[in-house]
Amino acid sequence: KAGVTQTPRYLIKTRGQQVTLSCSPISGHRSVSWYQQTPGQGLQFLFEYFSETQRNKGNFPGRFSGRQFSNSRSEMNVSTLELGDSALYLCASRGRTGGARYQETQYFGPGTRLLVL
Amino acid sequence: AQKVTQAQTEISVVEKEDVTLDCVYETRDTTYYLFWYKQPPSGELVFLIRRNSFDEQNEISGRYSWNFQKSTSSFNFTITASQVVDSAVYFCALSEAVTGANNLFFGTGTRLTVIP
Numbered sequence A: 001k002a003g004v005t006q007t008p009r010y011l012i013k014t015r016g017q018q019v020t021l022s023c024s025p026i027s028g029h030r031s032v033s034w035y036q037q038t039p040g041q042g043l044q045f046l047f048e049y050f051s052e053t054q055r056n057k058g059n060f061p062g063r064f065s066g067r068q069f070s071n072s073r074s075e076m077n078v079s080t081l082e083l084g085d086s087a088l089y090l091c092a093s094r095g096r097t098g099g100a101r102y103q104e105t106q107y108f109g110p111g112t113r114l115l116v117l
Numbered sequence B: 001a002q003k004v005t006q007a008q009t010e011i012s013v014v015e016k017e018d019v020t021l022d023c024v025y026e027t028r029d030t031t032y033y034l035f036w037y038k039q040p041p042s043g044e045l046v047f048l049i050r051r052n053s054f055d056e057q058n059e060i061s062g063r064y065s066w067n068f069q070k071s072t073s074s075f076n077f078t079i080t081a082s083q084v085v086d087s088a089v090y091f092c093a094l095s096e097a098v099t100g101a102n103n104l105f106f107g108t109g110t111r112l113t114v115i116p
Helices: none
Strands: A006-007 A010-013 A017-026 A031-038 A042-050 A055-057 A064-068 A076-079 A089-094 A102-106 A114-115 B004-005 B010-014 B020-021 B023-024 B034-041 B047-050 B058-063 B064-069 B074-079 B088-096 B110-115
Touching: A006 B064, A017 A114, A031 A076, A042 A076, A042 B047, A055 A076, A055 A114, A064 B004, A076 A089, A102 B034, A102 B047, B004 B088, B010 B020, B034 B064, B034 B074, B047 B064, B047 B074, B074 B088
Parallel strands: A010 A114, B010 B110
Antiparallel strands: A006 A017, A017 A076, A031 A042, A031 A089, A042 A055, A064 A076, A089 A102, A089 A114, B004 B023, B020 B074, B034 B047, B034 B088, B058 B064, B064 B074, B088 B110
């Protein structure tokens, strides 16, 4: 199976612009989560989508939003970019490592490195 | 509230030495899940292991082993006979059943450098 893919891999934007990042989960996975990684704050959960519905949200401002399509692909949008939004944005799709539901695990993509100037 | 502490910020070892990465967690949930991920310089988080709170059995996978102790809220990771390819940042993470168990709370990571 192909892994989680994210596009673009690198992105440079200026303050005030908006950006859209894309994530394609592992085939058969219906849950997609997004995380932000910065040197100062570490890895932080943004939100999770399952079957096109946002199921869980982290503590981020409303400028951060997302959506999921019927094929489970997900997009994340950040509006009115700030310098502090420079980060590695990681997408994870959730699926089973074994036969039982309780063995579900999140598998991560390579990330999108966003630089805001 | 949940919290994951990785007190070791950076560790350097010489190749073939054994190394243990510490992870201490806090949670009020009685059912929770613990994970270790490896992040090489490329940035992708590579899944290593998942352990459920109701399963305290330790696990060994090749040169990797994990010691889960609920009594001390610890989930430590040992690499035996380290290799240069083990150089990476390692993250311990926790998710809780009460919230749907889908968002991971990460520790701050331990940067391991294996010197040839």
